[in-house]
Amino acid sequence: GGWRWTNVRATPILSPDGSIRKWLGINIDIQDKKEAEAALEQAQQTYQQGLEQQVAERTQQLEESRALLKATLDSTLEMIQVFKAVRNQAGEIVDFVWILNNQSSEQQYGDVIGQSLLTLNPGVKE
Structure with a gap:
């Protein structure tokens, strides 16, 4: 049971x-x-x-x-910057976005991760 x-x-x-x-x-x-x-x-x-x-x-x-x-x-004194290409609908690169910086680059530009290269440096267009 x-x-x-x-x-x-x-x-x-x-x-x-x-x-x-x-x-x-x-x-x-x-x-x-x-x-x-x-x-x-x-x-x-x-x-x-x-x-x-x-x-x-x-x-x-x-x-x-x-x-x-x-x-x-960060162990190098040279600036290292890594960008991601931003493309338009035709697939053409129209801008870049910061995705990685080393310490030397951050000292020069500050915290720019996720920001547009052309917005911060408009003279870089061509």
Whole structure:
């Protein structure tokens, strides 16, 4: 013996006067379904926890790589600037946006990451 999950459905069979004469019903054992649902939920939680751990580890690796790159770039006295091309609908390059600067470049230009090259240096057009 023990407890089991069941799904019970019943409908009253009425007498001509409206009173309940008997019940007609069905009892379905849904224990296997409930156990499968619980196992699936546990598997999803385990997967989610594993995925979150992988994301945290990868984020840490990326942060370490970024710090190493910054330290390497900042170790030179030369200005290092990295830009992303901005294109119009025809695919032509119409501007550039700063995406990375080393320390020497920041001393010259300040914090310009994400800003337009032509906006800050309009004479660079041609």
